[in-house]
Amino acid sequence: MVERRRSLISFAEIASLAKVERPVATTWARRYIDFPEPISRDRGQPLFDSEQVVSWLLETGRGNADPGTLRAELALHSLSAWRDHLPASALVATLTSLICLRHHLDEPLRITSWDALVPHAARVDFDDAHLLAELSTLPTDTGVELAGLADDLIDAAYTASEAFEWVLDRCHQLGAGQMAxxxxxxxxxxxxxxxxxxxxxAEGSIVVIPYARTGGLLASVHEQAPEHSLLAADPDPAMARLIRRRMFVHGLTDLQFDVADGHEPNIDGWGNPxxxxxxxxxxxxxxxxxxxxxxxxxxxxxxxxxxxxxxxxxxxxxxxxxxxxxxxxxxxxxxxxxxxxxxxxxxxxxxxxxxxxxxxxxxxxxxxxxxxxxxxxxxxxxxxxxxxxxxxxxxxxxxxxxxxxxxxxxxxxxxxxxxxxxxxxxxxxxxxxxxxxxxxxxxxRHTETVRERPARISELEIEFAKLMHQEPAELRVRAIERQGDQVVRTSVARMLKERRIRKIPGHRVKDEHLSADGELVVITPEEVLGRVPLGGHRIDLLAFTEAFERGALTRPGDIVITANPELGALVDLEGSSVVAFPARILRARLDAERPVRPRVLAALLRSAAAEHRRVEGALRVPRRLEELLIPELASDEAGRYDTLLAEIDRLGSLLRKQAATLAALDQLTAAGMADGTLTII
Missing domain, CATH: 3.40.50.150 (Vaccinia Virus protein VP39)
Incomplete structure (x- = not known):
């Protein structure tokens, strides 16, 4: 009995495999005593037997991946265990040969001894044109184990052709990227x-495909028109053999295709292309x-x-x-x-x-x-x-x-x-x-959108005129120099301890979760630091609920803070947003003895953070946001400051709307003048 070669997997890979967030995999290992024990460590990171982990996921039903996907990913991940034992190109050649042999035999390879499989290979490839050389020199132990892996891949993919394509898709990960x-x-x-x-x-037409490489173009043509004959060529003999295997597993017979070892296909004998x-x-x-x-x-x-x-x-x-x-x-x-x-x-x-x-x-x-x-x-x-x-x-x-x-x-x-x-x-x-x-x-050029441009420009002119009339005559801050005793200072850490605010972690939102037109706004550190406007990142409500079982949205007045890449704070006035890690939420407790005013706290934190910026070359900011000292304003003074900040926010919003309207006018007129569909009279 050949011992199975173990494929090791990290916490990050377990999370990816199970389609969950990275901390979830760590929690499983800590919380459930039946979770597999680590086999080894790499630079302090625990590594697990991938087969044991997948078996545990299948038995417990945890994670978001369906059983078929789990088995397929396990089989594909197992390929990585062979990178240190076979050259990448030899691994791909051997595995695709075994998949092709399984297709020829139409039965699992593992039910036949290796000593019997090689003669089978000699019979189906009597002229050694596509798989015999790849299999005949394999040591028995290696052949048996790889044959089992080929069976696993086909079982997970349901067809030999799909398993073959999976292997080719992983060429780069296996170190054989030069093939593709x-x-x-x-x-x-x-x-x-x-x-x-x-x-x-017409059926039976002859299609010529020179420079075929791994045969991707042949596979695409065959998918479009499976009844045609394909003539291909590649100067690399190993590639030509791979293409032949690929065509066989896609159901072609040697009467339907020919692959030449060279620059030109063998057209003679087939007729004009x-x-x-x-x-x-x-x-x-x-x-x-x-x-x-x-x-x-x-x-x-x-x-x-x-x-x-x-x-x-x-x-x-x-x-x-x-x-x-x-x-x-x-x-x-x-x-x-x-x-x-x-x-x-x-x-x-x-x-x-x-x-x-x-x-x-x-x-x-x-x-x-x-x-x-x-x-x-x-x-x-x-x-x-x-x-x-x-x-x-x-x-x-x-x-x-x-x-x-x-x-x-x-x-x-x-x-x-x-x-x-x-x-x-x-x-x-x-x-x-x-x-x-x-x-x-x-x-x-004269599409419906283009024809509507003049009307849209008129609408923007009217909108801008209305916005201009909203601007007040002046803004009075009424600020004077403070006299008297030193201001009492506090910090976020102290406010948390006094239960005046509470901290809520952000969600680990992945790029694939985001969409341009999702229902929910996502607030990332980029928005908190003012580098991109709110609304630039969005997520579908359904995608959010599926990805985050206990996901929480912001409430109006929540303060979103971040310490990476810089310290920053932002008040979410609308609420119902998703905060993306490493950003977090500070939520004011309305029942506190001394309630916090969100606008005031955010403004003071931004000012304090400006004095403790991360210097060039440093990995972190010098002081945690929770440690920043800020003034503890009296209730009436905090109220006056909050009123001022609200007015500044209102005017800032008005100016942004005016700027956005002007930008839209600029874009529409420039587009129309550039493509010749508008003129100015």
Missing amino acids: LDEPVPLVSQMLAQLSGAATL DLVVCALPYEPAETRRAHSILTRIADLIDWLDQDRVAVVLGPADALAQPLAPHEDADLLRRWFLTEGLLKAVVTLPEGVFRHRPGYRTAVWVLSRTPEKRRTGLVMLADLSSIPISEQSVDTLVADVDIFRAAGWNEDRRHAVRHGVILPIQVLNDRPGTALTPRHRPRET
């Missing part, structure tokens, strides 16, 4: 597959040459017959950005236009390649159209300032689909949302010009 370094993010691969029109081709889809490999800017990039694309479209399509993702500096006029790259790029090959150019935002965030890319859609049917038009779309999302992808794909369905002609019934359709001659007459839209077409 030149692979577009999944949503972009799906976009390329949709732009290609693969789903509209109906479609070419590819992402050109990344090259550093220092060695990247636009002419060589364009030459590579010209070689790709040599495979295309009439009316066949190619979709190519490549560097924007070669495909879309300006080129030196009349030089080889410019002449070749304009050749694609004048020959009627280039149908659409789409400039994408940065981040298309997850691990190359500054790499700018563009997409070309090409088709070999007979001369008599050429329209002389090209679509230019610019998504460089629009995040890649399902909505933006759907909009782009619809634009290109309609352009293609009209015979690469403009459909007057449909306005291109993110670009323009131009005569090719306009671009050809401007050597070196960028293949990006200079401005949006009239149809997309």
